[in-house]
Amino acid sequence: xxxxxxxxxxxxxxxxxxxxxxxxxxxxxxxxxxxxxxxxxxxxxxxxxxxxxxxxxxxxxxxxxxxxxxxxxxxxxxxxxxxxxxxxxxxxxxxxxxxxxxxxxxxxxxxxxxxxxxxxxxxxxxxxxxxxxxxxxxxxxxxxxxxxxxxxxxxxxxxxxxxxxxxxxxxxxxxxxxxxxxxxxxxxxxxxxxxxxxxxxxxxxxxxxxxxxxxxxxxxxxxxxxxxxxxxxxxxxxxxxxxxxxxxxxxxxxxxxxxxxxxxxxxxxxxxxxxxxxxxxxxxxxxxxxxxxxxxxxxxxxxxxxxxxxxxxxxxxxxxxxxxxxxxxxxxxxxxxxxxxxxxxxxxxxxxxxxxxxxxxxxxxxxxxxxxxxxxxxxxxxxxxxxxxxxxxxxxxxxxxxxxxxxxxxxxxxxxxxxxxxxxxxxxxxxxxxxxxxxxxxxxxxxxxxxxxxxxxxxxxxxxxxxxxxxxxxxxxxxxxxxxxxxxxxxxxxxxxxxxxxxxxxxxxxxxxxxxxxxxxxxxxxxxxxxxxxxxxxxxxxxxxxxxxxxxxxxxxxxxxxxxxxxx
Amino acid sequence: xxxxxxxxxxxxxxxxxxxxxxxxxxxxxxxxxxxxxxxxxxxxxxxxxxxxxxxxxxxxxxxxxxxxxxxxxxxxxxxxxxxxxxxxxxxxxxxxxxxxxxxxxxxxxxxxxxxxxxxxxxxxxxxxxxxxxxxxxxxxxxxxxxxxxxxxxxxxxxxxxxxxxxxxxxxxxxxxxxxxxxxxxxxxxxxxxxxxxxxxxxxxxxxxxxxxxxxxxxxxxxxxxxxxxxxxxxxxxx
Numbered sequence: 047x048x049x050x051x052x053x054x055x056x057x058x059x060x061x062x063x064x065x066x067x068x069x070x071x072x073x074x075x076x077x078x079x080x081x082x083x084x085x086x087x088x089x090x091x092x093x094x095x096x097x098x099x100x101x102x103x104x105x106x107x108x109x110x111x112x113x114x115x116x117x118x119x120x121x122x123x124x125x126x127x128x129x130x131x132x133x134x135x136x137x138x139x140x141x142x143x144x145x146x147x148x149x150x151x152x153x154x155x156x157x158x159x160x161x162x163x164x165x166x167x168x169x170x171x172x173x174x175x176x177x178x179x180x181x182x183x184x185x186x187x188x189x190x191x192x193x194x195x196x197x198x199x200x201x202x203x204x205x206x207x208x209x210x211x212x213x214x215x216x217x218x219x220x221x222x223x224x225x226x227x228x229x230x231x232x233x234x235x236x237x238x239x240x241x242x243x244x245x246x247x248x249x250x251x252x253x254x255x256x257x258x259x260x261x262x263x264x265x266x267x268x269x270x271x272x273x274x275x276x277x278x279x280x281x282x283x284x285x286x287x288x289x290x291x292x293x294x295x296x297x298x299x300x301x302x303x304x305x306x307x308x309x310x311x312x313x314x315x316x317x318x319x320x321x322x323x324x325x326x327x328x329x330x331x332x333x334x335x336x337x338x339x340x341x342x343x344x345x346x347x348x349x350x351x352x353x354x355x356x357x358x359x360x361x362x363x364x365x366x367x368x369x370x371x372x373x374x375x376x377x378x379x380x381x382x383x384x385x386x387x388x389x390x391x392x393x394x395x396x397x398x399x400x401x402x403x404x405x406x407x408x409x410x411x412x413x414x415x416x417x418x419x420x421x422x423x424x425x426x427x428x429x430x431x432x433x434x435x436x437x438x439x440x441x442x443x444x445x446x447x448x449x450x451x452x453x454x455x456x457x458x459x460x461x462x463x464x465x466x467x468x469x470x471x472x473x474x475x476x477x478x479x480x481x482x483x484x485x486x487x488x489x490x491x492x493x494x495x496x497x498x499x500x501x502x503x504x505x506x507x508x509x510x511x512x513x514x515x516x517x518x519x520x521x522x523x524x525x526x527x528x529x530x531x532x533x534x535x536x537x538x539x540x541x542x543x544x545x546x547x548x549x550x551x552x553x554x555x556x557x558x559x560x561x562x563x564x565x566x567x568x569x570x571x572x573x574x575x576x577x578x579x580x581x582x583x584x585x586x587x588x589x590x591x592x593x594x595x596x597x598x599x600x601x602x603x604x605x606x607x608x609x610x611x612x613x614x
Numbered sequence: 615x616x617x618x619x620x621x622x623x624x625x626x627x628x629x630x631x632x633x634x635x636x637x638x639x640x641x642x643x644x645x646x647x648x649x650x651x652x653x654x655x656x657x658x659x660x661x662x663x664x665x666x667x668x669x670x671x672x673x674x675x676x677x678x679x680x681x682x683x684x685x686x687x688x689x690x691x692x693x694x695x696x697x698x699x700x701x702x703x704x705x706x707x708x709x710x711x712x713x714x715x716x717x718x719x720x721x722x723x724x725x726x727x728x729x730x731x732x733x734x735x736x737x738x739x740x741x742x743x744x745x746x747x748x749x750x751x752x753x754x755x756x757x758x759x760x761x762x763x764x765x766x767x768x769x770x771x772x773x774x775x776x777x778x779x780x781x782x783x784x785x786x787x788x789x790x791x792x793x794x795x796x797x798x799x800x801x802x803x804x805x806x807x808x809x810x811x812x813x814x815x816x817x818x819x820x821x822x823x824x825x826x827x828x829x830x831x832x833x834x835x836x837x838x839x840x841x842x843x844x845x846x847x848x849x850x851x852x
Binding site for chain 2: 465468469471472475476478479480481482483484485486487489
């Protein structure tokens with residue numbers, strides 16, 4: 047086994063003799079994987095979808111085939127027709143190792159799932175064992191393949207159309223992957239499917255494809271954004287009128303939009319806000335109190351656009367009230383005050399019940415029965431049929447929330463690229479120096495705070511209608527903590543990262559309900575692991591990466607030249 | 615001719631402790647004025663008050679004949695008064711170029727900012743060579759150059775330097791001090807705060823000696839350099 051990474055790229059052909067068996071072994075693994083997938087994996091039709099039909103692979107078996115085919119591509123990049131073209135660029139051996147390990151884990155989990163869900167391994171058909179053998183062969187083969195020194199994939203240049211095609215293909219894969227994963231109803235299938243996706247992402251990371259894609263995305267930001275929205279837009283059409291996943295999707299979008307708002311406060315201005323959920327709550331309560339619900343306490347029902355403005359402005363005003371005395375002092379105090387503010391908000395909503403205070407919120411009962419949104423003549427409760435596909439109530443809200451999140455992202459990126467954004471960078475770096483540079487430190491901080499509150503209030507007004515009811519217990523501290531966790535997990539100050547973090551934190555608990563008792567434990571563990579292995583978050587803002595790897599001068603220079611290039 | 619900067623009876627206190635006790639001095643257009651004194655004499659406090667980072671408890675600060683002692687710090691920079699703070703306070707994780715660009719934060723004339731970037735690189739070629747490098751990786755002298763370059767990016771009429779020679783090698787100190795003269799030639803007025811009296815007074819048109827919050831001596835740089843008390847107290851001569 048050769049672990050040398052120092053061999054130059056052109057010596058690929060001259061492999062050491064002991065590795066002669068590695069490549070055929072890999073091919074054999076791929077063949078076994080595919081062949082096994084066409085056979086039955088289990089007698090039991092109720093396990094993991096239906097994996098019992100010979101010749102017609104079920105969903106998880108198709109994933110196996112996809113994994114096998116991708117492994118084949120990597121193998122052919124090591125030796126074969128693709129060697130000269132993409133061989134020098136891809137870190138194929140590392141990618142194969144990830145595939146080998148990932149697919150083996152995947153197959154083992156499937157065996158475990160079959161074993162536990164239907165009385166023992168007796169229910170496993172030979173097909174599954176064949177595929178498992180294939181995965182193990184692939185793992186062994188990848189261990190024997192030599193690691194090679196490569197050209198830097200991030201410097202690879204292909205035609206512009208090819209890069210855009212890569213974005214389109216990736217986005218389509220994400221759409222189908224998400225639709226497929228969400229369609230899985232049993233937890234085992236979902237977990238196994240997650241393992242597969244994690245494997246593919248790891249492979250992309252190991253081969254360098256991921257960072258290449260990052261650069262491509264950097265070059266075609268607009269195309270990527272557009273593609274992402276197109277994918278998000280088409281998602282409801284993949285659901286065949288089912289509301290189950292759309293309900294989750296709207297929850298995710300609300301959560302993501304709120305997290306993006308908080309990202310302005312935390313990620314851009316560097317202010318730790320531990321009571322952000324209260325701003326979402328104040329928007330929701332304004333919308334509920336002004337709605338036509340029988341329990342609404344204010345007898346004035348303006349049209350929704352006015353409610354939105356009122357809700358957002360109420361939140362922003364609260365933000366100003368909380369922010370103006372505390373933003374003058376240093377960070378820790380702000381965290382404490384906002385933490386307190388979040389609790390005060392909840393308790394106030396709890397007590398404005400007519401006995402302890404004026405009747406505004408119905409106290410712990412909250413305001414139920416909030417009617418569907420009505421904008422102009424469009425009622426958000428009515429299902430619609432477009433191109434033969436029924437879009438239900440949640441799809442309506444989904445599209446509205448998509449607009450909202452688009453708006454929040456627009457605000458975020460415009461701010462980030464503006465003079466205000468540069469001021470925030472300076473404040474984050476050194477407040478005193480920023481002041482001496484003529485940065486209006488207090489003004490910019492309170493601006494961030496107010497904008498963040500405004501956006502949360504905005505999201506709250508929609509949330510009230512979508513949830514049908516508001517009550518104080520929706521706005522507990524834990525929700526603020528989750529929002530913050532989404533930002534830290536995804537990558538502070540980034541758009542893609544926070545969207546990803548929000549999706550993960552909201553989606554996983556919904557799909558893994560049997561796990562709900564250990565939810566907090568899992569998140570805690572996840573955050574600890576993140577802090578240990580990737581403190582800058584899943585998607586790192588280049589600048590944040592620098593903050594966590596200050597000693598790495600090479601990385602620093604690389605990152606800075608990118609940033610300087612961008613500034614010019 | 616009215617002075618570019620005029621301080622009248624300035625008093626600054628941290629709570630009950632009065633750090634600057636009713637001092638008055640002025641800086642004329644085109645001059646290099648040095649404020650010298652030992653640790654704790656109130657030099658840095660004076661500068662921080664002028665640039666609006668601290669508020670005086672008494673007295674007036676006039677810049678170009680206008681009172682600025684209640685003007686917010688960020689507006690003072692816009693008026694043309696730049697402050698290169700004690701300890702340099704560069705942004706260590708940002709690159710040289712980003713540091714310089716933040717120095718021009720108050721300006722909107724992007725083309726001119728770019729021209730001034732080049733001017734800063736002309737003044738300090740080493741900054742130009744390393745424009746993409748994070749400033750935290752620099753030596754003390756290079757950081758001082760960056761701090762001065764950054765302060766100049768706001769196109770100030772008056773540049774206040776707080777102990778630019780602190781912690782520098784004699785060669786580097788010479789280099790920094792000759793830059794002060796260079797900037798003066800280009801038309802910038804400079805208020806220089808220093809512990810290193812020799813270096814500061816040699817270049818100064820006028821100087822003030824601050825001792826525990828009070829101005830005890832003043833005169834042209836030459837006069838002060840030859841003053842017996844100054845020689846004894848600050849130049850270590852008998």
